[in-house]
Amino acid sequence: MKTVFDRPEALSDVPLHYCPGCTHGIVHRLVAETIDEFGILGNTVGIAPVGCSVFAYNYFECDMIEAAHGRAPAVATGLKRTHPDTVVITYQGDGDLAAIGTAETVHAATRGENITVIFINNCIYGMTGGQMAPTTIPGQVTTTSPYGRKRNVQGSPIRVCEMLSTLDGVALAARVSVDCPKNILQAKKMIKKAFQNQIDKKGFSIVEVLSTCPTNWGLAPKDALQWLRDNMIPYYPLGVYKDGEAIRDPE
Amino acid sequence: MSKVLMKGNEAIAEAAIAAGCVYFFGYPITPQTEVAEYMAKRLPKVGGLCLQAESEVAAINMLMGASAGGTRAMTSSSSPGVSLKSEGISYIAGCDLPCLVVNVQRGGPGLGGIQPSQQDYYQATRGVGHGDLRLIVLAPSSVQEMASLTAEAFDLADAYRMPAMLLADGALGQMMEPVDFSVFPKRELPEKTWATNGTKGQRKKNIVNSLFIDPNELENSIRARYERYAKVEENEVRYEEYMTDDADIILVAFGITARIAKSAIADMRKTGIKAGLLRPITLWPFPKKKLAELADTAKVFLSVEMSMGQMVDDVRLAVGGKRPVHFFGRTGGIIPSVEEVAEEIRKLAEA
Numbered sequence: 001m002k003t004v005f006d007r008p009e010a011l012s013d014v015p016l017h018y019c020p021g022c023t024h025g026i027v028h029r030l031v032a033e034t035i036d037e038f039g040i041l042g043n044t045v046g047i048a049p050v051g052c053s054v055f056a057y058n059y060f061e062c063d064m065i066e067a068a069h070g071r072a073p074a075v076a077t078g079l080k081r082t083h084p085d086t087v088v089i090t091y092q093g094d095g096d097l098a099a100i101g102t103a104e105t106v107h108a109a110t111r112g113e114n115i116t117v118i119f120i121n122n123c124i125y126g127m128t129g130g131q132m133a134p135t136t137i138p139g140q141v142t143t144t145s146p147y148g149r150k151r152n153v154q155g156s157p158i159r160v161c162e163m164l165s166t167l168d169g170v171a172l173a174a175r176v177s178v179d180c181p182k183n184i185l186q187a188k189k190m191i192k193k194a195f196q197n198q199i200d201k202k203g204f205s206i207v208e209v210l211s212t213c214p215t216n217w218g219l220a221p222k223d224a225l226q227w228l229r230d231n232m233i234p235y236y237p238l239g240v241y242k243d244g245e246a247i248r249d250p251e
Numbered sequence: 252m253s254k255v256l257m258k259g260n261e262a263i264a265e266a267a268i269a270a271g272c273v274y275f276f277g278y279p280i281t282p283q284t285e286v287a288e289y290m291a292k293r294l295p296k297v298g299g300l301c302l303q304a305e306s307e308v309a310a311i312n313m314l315m316g317a318s319a320g321g322t323r324a325m326t327s328s329s330s331p332g333v334s335l336k337s338e339g340i341s342y343i344a345g346c347d348l349p350c351l352v353v354n355v356q357r358g359g360p361g362l363g364g365i366q367p368s369q370q371d372y373y374q375a376t377r378g379v380g381h382g383d384l385r386l387i388v389l390a391p392s393s394v395q396e397m398a399s400l401t402a403e404a405f406d407l408a409d410a411y412r413m414p415a416m417l418l419a420d421g422a423l424g425q426m427m428e429p430v431d432f433s434v435f436p437k438r439e440l441p442e443k444t445w446a447t448n449g450t451k452g453q454r455k456k457n458i459v460n461s462l463f464i465d466p467n468e469l470e471n472s473i474r475a476r477y478e479r480y481a482k483v484e485e486n487e488v489r490y491e492e493y494m495t496d497d498a499d500i501i502l503v504a505f506g507i508t509a510r511i512a513k514s515a516i517a518d519m520r521k522t523g524i525k526a527g528l529l530r531p532i533t534l535w536p537f538p539k540k541k542l543a544e545l546a547d548t549a550k551v552f553l554s555v556e557m558s559m560g561q562m563v564d565d566v567r568l569a570v571g572g573k574r575p576v577h578f579f580g581r582t583g584g585i586i587p588s589v590e591e592v593a594e595e596i597r598k599l600a601e602a
Contacts, residue, residue: 063447078316
């Protein structure tokens with residue numbers, strides 16, 4: 001009998017801890033499939049963040065480092081600069097990448113660090129139980145914005161891909177979604193491109209993945225997907241914000 | 252190799268390169284910036300890299316990434332910058348990674364000043380980062396030691412899989428003295444089988460991690476680390492004795508302050524006062540056994556520091572109430588003079 005669907009080799013054979021309906025599992029799979037398809041498992045080092053995907057070091061079969069909150073791009077920089085032949089990926093959430101780790105993100109990007117960043121944007125802090133994220137959209141209720149995020153109080157959210165696309169070190173800044181099969185296929189395409197860029201030494205590549213958090217949004221998984229479509233995509237339009245190569249000086 | 256005349260900060264950098272460290276991650280801060288400047292000039296020529304980070308926080312995490320990959324690497328800073336690095340140092344300790352962190356101390360707290368100080372003794376030996384952890388802390392007292400202890404710190408860090416700190420000060424960083432780079436001892440070091448540099452399909456994956464959700468697992472990991480710490484305390488205590496054999500008064504001082512103490516002791520010996528010096532070279536592990544021994548013969552102890560009194564706590568713990576322990580210090584960036592230290596010795600002799 002022919003196997004038509006199996007666990008990617010790069011994905012560990014362990015139960016994931018994610019909540020029902022959470023889209024981390026989909027993104028993990030896309031990353032693992034990509035590692036398999038490039039045949040780079042033995043060469044890849046993943047860097048896990050602090051947040052819901054903190055245990056990512058248990059879920060991928062490559063070498064893994066667990067970084068401090070927000071510091072994954074700096075850890076990735078140190079590893080990649082000393083081991084340029086490895087493929088280095090960071091997997092970070094919105095609080096990690098766009099709040100506490102903003103400086104590390106922006107500067108790794110502007111230096112054109114030859115790394116791949118998978119950025120999960122679900123507009124909320126999941127692990128700590130539903131607090132406001134830097135990407136929480138205006139009006140969104142969280143435990144620390146119980147009356148809805150107000151721009152005159154908590155300020156406006158950050159559109160990470162748009163911001164990073166202005167930097168000369170960025171090769172790829174793309175926003176995708178995993179709310180439906182069509183978008184999942186596009187997400188896979190962009191994740192593959194972000195890996196290919198690193199293999200081709202093109203510079204910093206980030207794929208922002210709009211994701212759901214049914215538990216902390218207080219929605220059923222199916223309704224969460226609809227909430228993503230109705231509220232997140234209008235605020236965070238899908239698309240490729242930069243596709244090229246980091247500007248570098250000759251050696 | 253003959254001796255070369257060098258600034259202390261430059262000696263750290265050159266010694267690191269001689270010890271095989273060709274990766275440096277840092278951020279400018281007075282009075283240690285020459286370390287980064289020297290590295291920026293030298294490292295590209297030896298196939299290495301000096302990367303100026305966006306912050307001290309980023310620099311220590313870059314160091315963590317390099318170290319996780321199994322590469323010998325370092326960072327350098329001064330007091331306020333080391334506070335920022337504390338988070339990363341805690342993670343590095345929790346991940347059992349070796350590395351070198353240099354602190355060329357300046358006055359604190361806060362922005363403090365840019366003159367030399369020893370106010371970070373507590374931070375280095377007690378409180379650098381959260382959690383149960385230790386650093387091997389080496390305190391040079393000359394430009395030669397800035398070099399030789401830098402080289403030794405890398406080996407100690409690798410041997411025990413833990414971060415090491417070179418705790419210098421602005422005076423040692425800025426002053427020039429002759430250095431011999433050919434005298435560094437080499438030690439047998441274990442293979443870095445734990446490094447996350449790609450499995451190459453040859454082994455199971457490695458995980459560099461400090462998170463243990465199960466408290467029993469966390470406790471076990473800490474206990475295992477403390478077994479290594481115990482070995483460091485057993486095997487790696489370093490100190491220098493000066494005229495302690497017949498001394499009634501034992502001064503305890505490290506770094507630049509120890510040199511002043513020596514001069515004051517020599518002056519007082521001429522007047523017939525039997526003073527001596529114990530200079531801790533490792534601040535952790537602290538030479539507590541040696542101090543306890545000295546407490547059997549000496550009558551009184553005097554800790555001399557460029558702070559309001561931090562190491563004096565360790566001296567008191569080591570002496571264990573057997574003899575009185577006094578303190579003299581200047582702080583805020585002021586270096587005590589030989590005369591004022593000699594005066595403190597004279598007062599104790601007359602008491």
